[in-house]
Amino acid sequence: MTQNNPKSTLAVALNYDGTGAPRVTAKGRGLLAEQIIELAEAHHIPLRHDAELVQVLASVPLEREIPRELYIAVAEVIAFAYMLSGKRP
Template sequence: MQKAVALKYDFSTAPTVVAKGNGLLAEKIMAVAKENNVLLHQSPELVELLSTLELGEEIPESLYLAVAEVIAFAHKIRDHQW
C-alpha cells in the first residue's frame, strides 16, 4: 500500500509533519505536492519512520541527517531547474 508523509520546513525549527496517509490519501498528498512543484522523494524506509509521527510533530533528532540530505538534494535540483 502506498504511503506518504509531507513535511514543512521553514528554516527556523525542525521539519514538521503536516500531512500523512495511506492508499488514496497518500495519492492525494502526492498529487497536491506535484501541483505545487514540491519535490517528491521516494524512500520507503524514511516514510515508514516518519509515518509514526503525529501531525504537527517535529522530526526527532535521530532523523535530522536523513531529512537534511533530502532537503539539500531538493534545493540542488531546484537550483539546476532555473
C-alpha cells in the same frame, strides 16, 4: 517522501521554514497518500522515494517536529529538494 508500492502507497509531507526542525504536515496511506502526492506535484514540490524513511516519518504525529534521530536523513531530503529547485541550502 513516498513509499513506492501501488497496493499500500504511503506518503509523508514535511515543512521546513528554516527554524527549529522540519515538521510532519501531512501523511496518509492509499487514496490519501495519492492525493498528497498529486498535490505536491501540482505545486512543483520535489518528491523523494525512500520506503524506510517514510515508514519512520509516518509514526511522527502531525504538526510535530521530526525526532533528532532523523535529522541527518531529513537534511539529505531537504538538500535534495533545494538542488532540484536550483537553490542552495
